[in-house]
Amino acid sequence: MKIIMLGAPGAGKGTHAKGIVEKYKIPTISTGDIFRQNIKDGTELGKKAKSYMDAGDLVPDELVCDLVVDRLEKDDCKNGYILDGFPRTIPQAEALTAALKEKGTAIDYAIDIEMTDEAIVERMAGRRVCAKCGATFHTVNIPPKQEGVCDNCGGELELRDDDKPETVKKRLSVYHEQTAPLIEYYKNQGILHEIDGSLGLEGTGAAISKVLDA
Numbered sequence: 712m713k714i715i716m717l718g719a720p721g722a723g724k725g726t727h728a729k730g731i732v733e734k735y736k737i738p739t740i741s742t743g744d745i746f747r748q749n750i751k752d753g754t755e756l757g758k759k760a761k762s763y764m765d766a767g768d769l770v771p772d773e774l775v776c777d778l779v780v781d782r783l784e785k786d787d788c789k790n791g792y793i794l795d796g797f798p799r800t801i802p803q804a805e806a807l808t809a810a811l812k813e814k815g816t817a818i819d820y821a822i823d824i825e826m827t828d829e830a831i832v833e834r835m836a837g838r839r840v841c842a843k844c845g846a847t848f849h850t851v852n853i854p855p856k857q858e859g860v861c862d863n864c865g866g867e868l869e870l871r872d873d874d875k876p877e878t879v880k881k882r883l884s885v886y887h888e889q890t891a892p893l894i895e896y897y898k899n900q901g902i903l904h905e906i907d908g909s910l911g912l913e914g915t916g917a918a919i920s921k922v923l924d925a
């Protein structure tokens with residue numbers, strides 16, 4: 712099962728991907744997580760990506776496409792995967808379609824989680840990420856057991872630099888301009904499923920399960 716999670720930043724792609732991982736035992740590949748890990752590790756890729764990310768811009772396609780295509784070759788992707796945060800532009804989607812076609816395969820589902828910009832700005836202000844393991848929480852919707860502390864590893868929870876309101880607004884405008892056209896792209900491929908992202912963790916999760924279980 713090969714799945715793409717679409718939707719604006721903060722719509723819940725990563726959170727719902729986690730639910731799918733648990734149920735279907737396939738890995739999530741999050742390009743945002745890969746970049747953040749590279750920044751933490753001080754790699755060349757991390758250094759190149761950081762300035763774009765801090766500004767709320769997309770990292771250039773040439774730094775992203777090969778990275779993902781190589782990752783999909785790994786053994787753990789044999790039975791499928793969830794792509795969270797990739798593709799984010801039409802050239803990325805075309806590169807992915809072409810790379811998969813070469814192997815005689817294709818994406819099965821593009822799940823678009825729909826949310827209004829207002830709801831996203833509000834949601835992102837409450838998002839907290841563990842500085843140590845990357846687990847995501849929310850001050851209201853998914854609160855940790857102890858305020859400011861990660862349930863999984865005890866690490867400190869922080870507001871991501873790019874979740875600050877000014878950067879969120881920039882990321883949303885980048886989303887509408889460069890990523891939203893993917894909805895039409897995957898609709899034309901006949902694999903788009905539009906899901907209401909405002910139904911709460913369980914409601915939206917159940918709507919996604921219904922699509923994948925059908």
Ligand code: AMP
Pocket residue numbers: 720742743744746763764765767768769770771772775795796797798799803873882
């Ligand atoms: P995310 O955690 O998916 O919201 O990604 C955080 C940031 O990483 C984005 O705002 C971009 O700067 C960068 N990024 C992640 N995935 C991509 C991608 N597929 N193409 C370009 N930039 C990306």
